[in-house]
Amino acid sequence: MASLGELTAGIAHEIQNPLNFVNNFSEVNGELISELVEEVEKGNTAEVKAIAKDIKENEEKINHHGKRADAIVKGMLQHSRSSSGVKESTDINALCDEYLRLSYHGLRAKDKSFNATIKTDFDNSIGNINIIPQDIGRVVLNLLTNAFYAVEEKKKSPHPLKGGNEPYEPTVTITTRKLGSPLGDGGKVEIKVTDNGGGIPQKVLDKIFQPFFTTKPTGQGTGLGLSLSYDIITKGHGGELKVETKKGEGTEFIISLPVNG
Incomplete structure (x- = not known):
């Protein structure tokens, strides 16, 4: 985290x-x-x-x-309050936007040379959904922090090209959208955190949600962030947390949450 x-x-x-x-x-x-x-x-x-x-x-x-x-x-x-474990009606778009700004400015405060393009695409039809806001906020913050770390690492690589000879532009995107359901249960909300970093190798991908597994240098990661995030989404909210990645092109984490919790 x-x-x-x-x-x-x-x-x-x-x-x-x-x-x-x-x-x-x-x-x-x-x-x-x-x-x-x-x-x-x-x-x-x-x-x-x-x-x-x-x-x-x-x-x-x-x-x-x-x-x-x-x-x-x-x-x-x-x-910031300790999670009460109680779900409440929450504006998921506002929560995602808030933690996007906190994550970015937090990293900028730590390293003034850090810079990245941030993009948002929020589905305004979602409205409020029933979640534990403190917990989902921590998950979103963790995914965003990892995304910013990934693009910064790619930027530091010897030849960070976008494609052809275009200069690399570190970019992190967060989107939300509502997915309908034929069951009439309110459907699901999908949150995607995407980066155009270096991607995740397959051998790492297989262990990514395991406790204490981290690819970051000693002292920079506990290896608990994604493991805790996975538990919060799946066990705490009955949702799903998936990852899609392409080596050299980037990674996308996909959170799926039931609207009615």
Whole structure:
């Protein structure tokens, strides 16, 4: 699973954006208030009203971005709590998008040179599904972190070409879609995490969901991430976790979850 440090860095980045806005607009308002005092002393009513209007607009922006930071913190607290094992109605698209940003910014905070193209394609017809959000969030975060690791490793290889002579562009994609069911049971939701890294060798593929198996260097992986992810999906949610890979071209992890849990 992603380290606490990486996750914390991702959260910090997400909060920093709205806080920057709050700080900037607060500074501007401080300057405007000084101007307002000057114009009041001059008796320039029209200018006083104009400055007051600007201050009010900035206060609204401060309020908006403050609420945004508050929402991020509340969301993270919800997902960081120890799993209660209780399923709840969850917006799977929002959850996937949230952990995509956390994973990417967490890795960027750890290594400033890291960069990758991130793509999303969310099926808006899904709505909410019945899952344990903390657990599914951990699975998605783990798959994304592995995907970013794979594209970074390929980028570091001697000749990372996309095909022909095109330069390699590290890309990680996450998609969701709803799959219908003839049984009338609500069907399934499919989450795919795809990378264009180096792919997984067959000898590794056969062991990939086994506990403590890892291909990462010592100290970089526990080998528990995919094993725990597999158990969360299959045992905890009655779903499926599959992997498809092509050497030199990339890997795709496919999560399938019942809509009605």
